[in-house]
Amino acid sequence: MRQHEALALERAVDILSCLAHPVRLAVVARLERDGAATVSTLCQELDVEQSAMSHHLRHLRDAELVIAERRGRAMRYALADAHVGHIVRDTLAHAAEDD
Amino acid sequence: MRQHEALALERAVDILSCLAHPVRLAVVARLERDGAATVSTLCQELDVEQSAMSHHLRHLRDAELVIAERRGRAMRYALADAHVGHIVRDTLAHAAEDD
DNA sequence: TTGACATATGAACAGTACATCATATGATGT
DNA sequence: ACATCATATGATGTACTGTTCATATGTCAA
Numbered sequence: 001m002r003q004h005e006a007l008a009l010e011r012a013v014d015i016l017s018c019l020a021h022p023v024r025l026a027v028v029a030r031l032e033r034d035g036a037a038t039v040s041t042l043c044q045e046l047d048v049e050q051s052a053m054s055h056h057l058r059h060l061r062d063a064e065l066v067i068a069e070r071r072g073r074a075m076r077y078a079l080a081d082a083h084v085g086h087i088v089r090d091t092l093a094h095a096a097e098d099d
Numbered sequence: 100m101r102q103h104e105a106l107a108l109e110r111a112v113d114i115l116s117c118l119a120h121p122v123r124l125a126v127v128a129r130l131e132r133d134g135a136a137t138v139s140t141l142c143q144e145l146d147v148e149q150s151a152m153s154h155h156l157r158h159l160r161d162a163e164l165v166i167a168e169r170r171g172r173a174m175r176y177a178l179a180d181a182h183v184g185h186i187v188r189d190t191l192a193h194a195a196e197d198d
Numbered sequence: 199t200t201g202a203c204a205t206a207t208g209a210a211c212a213g214t215a216c217a218t219c220a221t222a223t224g225a226t227g228t
Numbered sequence: 229a230c231a232t233c234a235t236a237t238g239a240t241g242t243a244c245t246g247t248t249c250a251t252a253t254g255t256c257a258a
Contacts, residue, residue, distance in 0.1 A: 022112050074234060154247085
């Protein structure tokens with residue numbers, strides 16, 4: 001039980017660390033709003049270099065916040081599940097609130 | 100509007116960065132569960148050195164996630180508002196879920 | 199004021215994360 | 229097989245973050 005809590009805390013830190021970067025947060029927010037997208041689409045929309053984007057997407061995949069599937073020669077990224085979207089939406093809502 | 104969104108994103112990254120550390124997340128979770136506490140109480144309960152705890156609390160204060168008030172010679176820390184608690188609870192819930 | 203207690207701050211070092219560049223892999227069309 | 233497009237990976241320098249130690253500030257009681 002204590003162990004369980006400790007594990008949840010570790011996992012939560014992983015999730016938060018992963019989201020705690022402007023590009024990665026923007027990617028997740030984008031996927032939450034408009035649904036799945038390819039790497040090049042994300043690069044254009046968020047104005048990020050291909051390599052950098054790829055590294056960030058890897059990070060997001062490792063943390064299991066997004067999933068990827070091949071679409072011809074492109075890769076289509078999507079949120080791993082709705083929960084992630086909720087966390088991001090809540091945080092953004094909170095961030096927007098107290099200005 | 101775009102500007103507003105960008106600001107919210109920056110602020111969100113600040114919040115997430117601040118929460119993305121085991122000690123700080125544990126502090127916020129503790130304050131969420133059991134209410135306000137002094138520094139020494141937090142140190143004991145979470146087994147963290149006084150100086151380290153103080154540095155982390157400073158971080159949390161700078162991000163306006165917690166507030167502090169004097170209580171004699173001690174300092175009593177509490178969550179800045181309910182929203183922070185929600186974010187943490189949601190994230191922990193999500194983290195605990197997919198095990 | 200002095201001493202003890204509670205917390206905060208500053209500096210230095212160690213470990214991590216990030217941006218960038220070069221290159222590799224994988225898929226498609228010819 | 230080759231050229232091209234789309235994405236991924238590896239290496240490296242740099243900057244940031246966190247821990248620790250030493251010291252400072254602030255509060256209380258005698």
